[in-house]
Amino acid sequence: MSNITALTDEVVDDHIAAIFKNARSRMGMVPNLLRVMANAPAVLDVYTNTHASLSKGILSRSIREQIAIAIAAANGCDYCLAAHTLAGKAAGITVDDLASAQRGHASDIKARSVLDLAIKINASHGRGDYEAVASARAAGLSDAEILETLAHVSISILTNSINNIVGTTLDFPPVARVD
Numbered sequence: 001m002s003n004i005t006a007l008t009d010e011v012v013d014d015h016i017a018a019i020f021k022n023a024r025s026r027m028g029m030v031p032n033l034l035r036v037m038a039n040a041p042a043v044l045d046v047y048t049n050t051h052a053s054l055s056k057g058i059l060s061r062s063i064r065e066q067i068a069i070a071i072a073a074a075n076g077c078d079y080c081l082a083a084h085t086l087a088g089k090a091a092g093i094t095v096d097d098l099a100s101a102q103r104g105h106a107s108d109i110k111a112r113s114v115l116d117l118a119i120k121i122n123a124s125h126g127r128g129d130y131e132a133v134a135s136a137r138a139a140g141l142s143d144a145e146i147l148e149t150l151a152h153v154s155i156s157i158l159t160n161s162i163n164n165i166v167g168t169t170l171d172f173p174p175v176a177r178v179d
Contacts, residue, residue, distance in 0.1 A: 001167060001169060002032065002036060002166055002167050002168050002169045003166055003167050004036050004039055004166045005036075005039065006032045006035035006036050006168070006169065007035050007036075007038040007039060008035070009030075012038055013041075015041065016038045016041060016044065019034065019038075019044060019048055020034065020035075020038075022048075029171070031083065031171060031172070032079075032168050032169050032170075032171045033079060033083070033159060033162065033163060033168050034047075034048075036162065036166055036168050037162065043162075046158070047155065047158065047159065050151070050155050051155065054148060054151055054152060054155070057144070057148045057151075058142075058144050058145060058148060059114065059145060059148045059149070059152070061091045062088065062091045062092060062093050062111070063110070063111050063114050064152055065084050065087050065088035065091050065093060065101075066088065066093065066097065066101040066106055066111055066114075066115055067114065067115065067118045067149065067152045067153065067156065068080060068083075068084035068087075068152065068156050069081060069084045069085060069088060069098065069101035069102055070101050070102065070103075070104045070115050070118055070119055070122075071118060071119075071122050071152075071153055071156035071157065071160065072084060072156065072160055073101075073102035073103070073177060073178075074104070074119060074122050074123070075122070075156075075157065075160040075161075075164065076160075076164065077159070077160035077163050077164055078163075078170065078174065078175075079159075079163035079168050079170055079172070080156065080159050080160055080163060081102070081175050081177070082170055082172035082173060082174055082175045083172045085098055085172075085175045086172050086173060088101070094107075097111075099178045100178075101115065102177060102178045103178060104116065104118070104119040109139075110140070110141075113136060113139035113140065113141055114136075114141065114145065114149050116132075116135065116136070116139075117132055117133075117135070117136040117141065117146065117149050118149050118152065118153050120132035120135075121149070121150055121153045122153050122156075122157065126150070126153075126154075133146060136149075
């Protein structure tokens with residue numbers, strides 16, 4: 001159970017109501033994570049604006065979902081693992097790749113290179129992992145792909161931390177962790 005209230009539609013202002021309406025139109029629901037974030041509109045804006053900007057980037061939707069799954073598994077976030085596994089299915093990721101993403105692996109070579117970088121960034125907390133960047137370049141990732149991977153890891157850390165600290169109530173089908 002969440003230790004910060006997930007706000008209902010009846011108690012939010014027009015700005016938050018518009019964000020909720022957009023989420024409902026895209027997903028058919030307003031996830032509890034957004035309802036919790038609505039307690040701090042600036043945080044909700046950071047998340048929604050970053051998510052919207054990154055969706056226009058060069059990393060494919062499937063790779064973006066695999067990053068989120070890998071980081072959620074690494075950070076023990078059951079909420080994000082469930083949400084992004086469902087989104088990954090919708091993006092056409094195979095069942096095997098959904099499970100593999102939890103371990104930072106993928107069948108596609110580009111996705112594998114991105115996930116390797118993402119896992120290293122998360123593990124090092126972004127501190128001076130120059131070898132990870134060099135490895136990503138050697139694997140053929142562009143500077144834009146490297147930077148977008150970093151941004152996706154960062155937003156995943158934000159949502160993982162909120163869910164893990166707050167205990168956001170799961171409103172997606174739970175996903176078993178793969179060892």
